[in-house]
Amino acid sequence: PYWDERVEAMAKNYADVRTDKYHIDILTAQFVMNPDRFDVVVASNLFGDILSDLGPACTGTIAVAPSASINPEGKFPSLFEPVHGSAPDIYGKNIANPIGQIWSGALMLDHLGYPEAGARVFEAIESVLSAGPAHAPLTPDIGGKASTQDLGKAIAAAI
Numbered sequence: 422p423y424w425d426e427r428v429e430a431m432a433k434n435y436a437d438v439r440t441d442k443y444h445i446d447i448l449t450a451q452f453v454m455n456p457d458r459f460d461v462v463v464a465s466n467l468f469g470d471i472l473s474d475l476g477p478a479c480t481g482t483i484a485v486a487p488s489a490s491i492n493p494e495g496k497f498p499s500l501f502e503p504v505h506g507s508a509p510d511i512y513g514k515n516i517a518n519p520i521g522q523i524w525s526g527a528l529m530l531d532h533l534g535y536p537e538a539g540a541r542v543f544e545a546i547e548s549v550l551s552a553g554p555a556h557a558p559l560t561p562d563i564g565g566k567a568s569t570q571d572l573g574k575a576i577a578a579a580i
Contacts, residue, residue: 484518
């Protein structure tokens with residue numbers, strides 16, 4: 422399989438990085454039972470899509486999760502988007518959590534060679550989230566009552 426070959430080839434350049442291979446069934450179980458065990462997961466598009474929904478769903482919401490589909494060779498553009506879909510059920514209600522989209526932007530900045538800017542955006546997200554709903558404008562999916570705009574403005578202000 423393509424990704425196995427890619428990981429094996431890249432691993433030779435990073436001897437200090439441990440790599441493990443899993444079949445998708447046990448990997449999904451490990452995601453639920455031991456989520457802190459994983460830093461990076463390389464997968465095919467289908468399995469990656471499933472795992473990118475499962476991981477954040479274990480936290481109670483998929484709205485905060487970013488996603489990056491990186492073209493390893495750099496021949497074609499990479500894609501950065503939140504894990505969640507378009508959420509038509511909350512369209513126009515101004516309650517969508519913007520963190521997944523903002524964090525995806527941070528990943529893109531890092532990928533494009535602006536790691537300090539990406540880190541700054543991520544730190545702003547962490548700062549707002551760690552303040553909690555009593556001290557920060559959080560959207561309903563993460564325990565708050567704030568609007569999409571209010572949460573976005575709080576993150577922008579923290580940058």
